[in-house]
Amino acid sequence: METVLEVRGARHDYGATRALDGVDLDVGAGECVALLGPNGAGKTTLVNLVVGLLPAKEGRIRVCGGDPRVAATRRRLGVVQQSLGFPTTLKVGELVTGAAVRAGVPRSAAGPVLAELDLTDLAGRRAVKLSGGQRQRLQLAMALVADPRLLVLDEPTAGLDLTARRRFWQLLAQRRERGTGVLLTTHLVEESSAVADRVVVLGRGRVLASGTPDELVARLPDRTVIARTALGRTRLEALPGVVSVRADGEHVHLGTRAPEALLRVLLAEDPGLADLRVESAGLAEAVAGLVERGAA
Numbered sequence: 001m002e003t004v005l006e007v008r009g010a011r012h013d014y015g016a017t018r019a020l021d022g023v024d025l026d027v028g029a030g031e032c033v034a035l036l037g038p039n040g041a042g043k044t045t046l047v048n049l050v051v052g053l054l055p056a057k058e059g060r061i062r063v064c065g066g067d068p069r070v071a072a073t074r075r076r077l078g079v080v081q082q083s084l085g086f087p088t089t090l091k092v093g094e095l096v097t098g099a100a101v102r103a104g105v106p107r108s109a110a111g112p113v114l115a116e117l118d119l120t121d122l123a124g125r126r127a128v129k130l131s132g133g134q135r136q137r138l139q140l141a142m143a144l145v146a147d148p149r150l151l152v153l154d155e156p157t158a159g160l161d162l163t164a165r166r167r168f169w170q171l172l173a174q175r176r177e178r179g180t181g182v183l184l185t186t187h188l189v190e191e192s193s194a195v196a197d198r199v200v201v202l203g204r205g206r207v208l209a210s211g212t213p214d215e216l217v218a219r220l221p222d223r224t225v226i227a228r229t230a231l232g233r234t235r236l237e238a239l240p241g242v243v244s245v246r247a248d249g250e251h252v253h254l255g256t257r258a259p260e261a262l263l264r265v266l267l268a269e270d271p272g273l274a275d276l277r278v279e280s281a282g283l284a285e286a287v288a289g290l291v292e293r294g295a296a
């Protein structure tokens with residue numbers, strides 16, 4: 001498989017803070033790699049290096065073999081990044097055409113991309129009038145108009161409802177079939193397990209683990225204990241081996257490395273415990289476990 005992104009030994013410091021500490025990562029053509037990790041793990045820093053917004057002080061970043069700080073390489077790169085924003089007073093069609101011109105492709109490339117992203121009917125509307133989901137599709141259209149080989153998506157579905165999210169991933173799947181590689185950051189771990197071929201877990205600027213979602217889950221002996229309990233979050237977080245606490249309606253999902261000990265304490269402390277079941281850990285619990293081990 002052709003490699004569209006190669007990161008080797010990437011290091012980055014902000015003053016005395018080491019944000020990245022020797023990161024290696026590859027994305028192949030048509031592949032989707034999700035970058036996961038807690039706040040401050042280094043995800044945004046890595047994305048900024050990959051899209052050429054920050055210089056690599058140490059290490060090597062190559063997009064389709066070229067340096068992303070060079071304009072010719074950046075043309076092979078599409079970016080959807082919350083912080084970039086765009087002039088919302090312009091019309092949808094003008095923005096996509098402008099993105100085509102900036103990328104050095106014919107203005108006529110805008111029409112097919114607008115159609116692909118269900119934006120044709122909105123081409124004459126000012127971007128400021130768009131809904132969140134429509135705005136996200138516009139950003140994607142601007143990123144895709146030059147037919148990039150690598151697409152970098154920073155929290156692309158934040159704030160979108162389920163239908164808009166599904167549509168977003170469908171559109172992306174079509175591009176992936178044509179060979180576009182995707183690097184994605186998200187806090188929605190379960191979503192990444194549905195859309196990503198591979199997951200890379202960052203913690204304190206290092207790669208803690210990388211593999212398919214199933215491989216990461218299989219690597220850990222962790223379990224998810226699910227129950228209805230009267231115990232509060234603070235107490236639950238302090239129970240044996242607990243690495244994650246997630247509320248789901250009336251139930252709570254506890255990722256744990258010590259399921260037997262956890263069950264003993266839960267049963268002893270909460271006489272009203274109900275609907276108890278134990279499952280293999282999901283990706284969210286596995287990632288929480290990896291981060292906890294990485295910090296240990």
Ligand SMILES: Nc1ncnc2c1ncn2[C@@H]1O[C@H](COP(=O)(O)OP(=O)(O)OP(=O)(O)O)[C@@H](O)[C@H]1O
Nearest residue numbers: 014017018019037038039040041042043044045046
């Ligand atoms: N401009 C900056 N100046 C100083 N330190 C920074 C700066 N940007 C990030 N950092 C630090 O670098 C580390 C990595 O931050 P980064 O934003 O890359 O993490 P992240 O994984 O994207 O986090 P989040 O999920 O919260 O967005 C953190 O310790 C952060 O405090």
